[in-house]
Amino acid sequence: QVTLKESGPVLVKPTETLTLTCTVSGFSLSNARMGVSWIRQPPGKALEWLAHIFSNDEKSYSTSLKSRLTISKDTSKSQVVLTMTNMDPVDTATYYCARIQDSSSIWFDPWGQGTLVTVSS
Amino acid sequence: SYELTQPPSVSVSPGQTARITCSGDALPKQYAYWYQQKPGQAPVLVIYKDSERPSGIPERFSGSSSGTTVTLTISGVQAEDEADYYCQSADSSGTPVFGGGTKLTVL
Numbered sequence: 001q002v003t004l005k006e007s008g009p010v011l012v013k014p015t016e017t018l019t020l021t022c023t024v025s026g027f028s029l030s031n032a033r034m035g036v037s038w039i040r041q042p043p044g045k046a047l048e049w050l051a052h053i054f055s056n057d058e059k060s061y062s063t064s065l066k067s068r069l070t071i072s073k074d075t076s077k078s079q080v081v082l083t084m085t086n087m088d089p090v091d092t093a094t095y096y097c098a099r100i101q102d103s104s105s106i107w108f109d110p111w112g113q114g115t116l117v118t119v120s121s
Numbered sequence: 122s123y124e125l126t127q128p129p130s131v132s133v134s135p136g137q138t139a140r141i142t143c144s145g146d147a148l149p150k151q152y153a154y155w156y157q158q159k160p161g162q163a164p165v166l167v168i169y170k171d172s173e174r175p176s177g178i179p180e181r182f183s184g185s186s187s188g189t190t191v192t193l194t195i196s197g198v199q200a201e202d203e204a205d206y207y208c209q210s211a212d213s214s215g216t217p218v219f220g221g222g223t224k225l226t227v228l
Contacts, residue, residue, distance in 0.1 A: 109166040
């Protein structure tokens with residue numbers, strides 16, 4: 001059974017850096033063509049793709065957030081880490097990680113349960 | 122930036138057919154995917170590659186594509202299908218994009 005679970009702080013202050021960890025099980029981050037993505041959803045709003053990383057370490061970022069995001073993976077720990085710098089209250093959202101099964105055509109299945117991050121002083 | 126356009130809401134009575142559309146200029150060249158999200162839960166994939174149904178998804182869920190529009194069809198809608206539905210595809214460079222979401226209300 002494939003599962004993903006997000007972890008990280010529930011509250012961060014404006015200007016701080018957010019670090020989120022996605023721990024996966026049921027598959028390996030070294031599986032060919034497979035990857036993990038981060039997606040967020042502000043309260044009451046739509047989903048927004050943030051970044052992904054593949055088994056070959058290929059990375060991609062949202063154009064609008066690229067300067068603030070870094071994604072990395074630790075295959076031995078089955079973890080994918082996302083950092084987002086200079087947090088702002090508008091970054092308050094539920095952050096999800098999700099598996100990508102095939103780098104040639106990207107869709108997300110399954111998703112983690114999500115973690116709500118609030119940005120407030 | 123590339124956008125996928127969905128109607129904000131669709132309402133149907135139980136047993137009827139619900140159709141949720143998603144429009145985007147790149148859809149003729151990029152696959153579309155559909156996710157169901159119930160309140161307080163993570164999204165769940167219900168259709169992939171325009172019209173394929175993952176295992177475990179009821180047969181009443183189907184997808185189709187025509188030009189710049191893809192459609193999620195739910196036949197014989199049940200109360201449990203009330204949820205938000207999001208389409209997802211990619212722009213010309215392969216960057217993933219989500220639609221704005223459609224709230225399906227079962228009357």
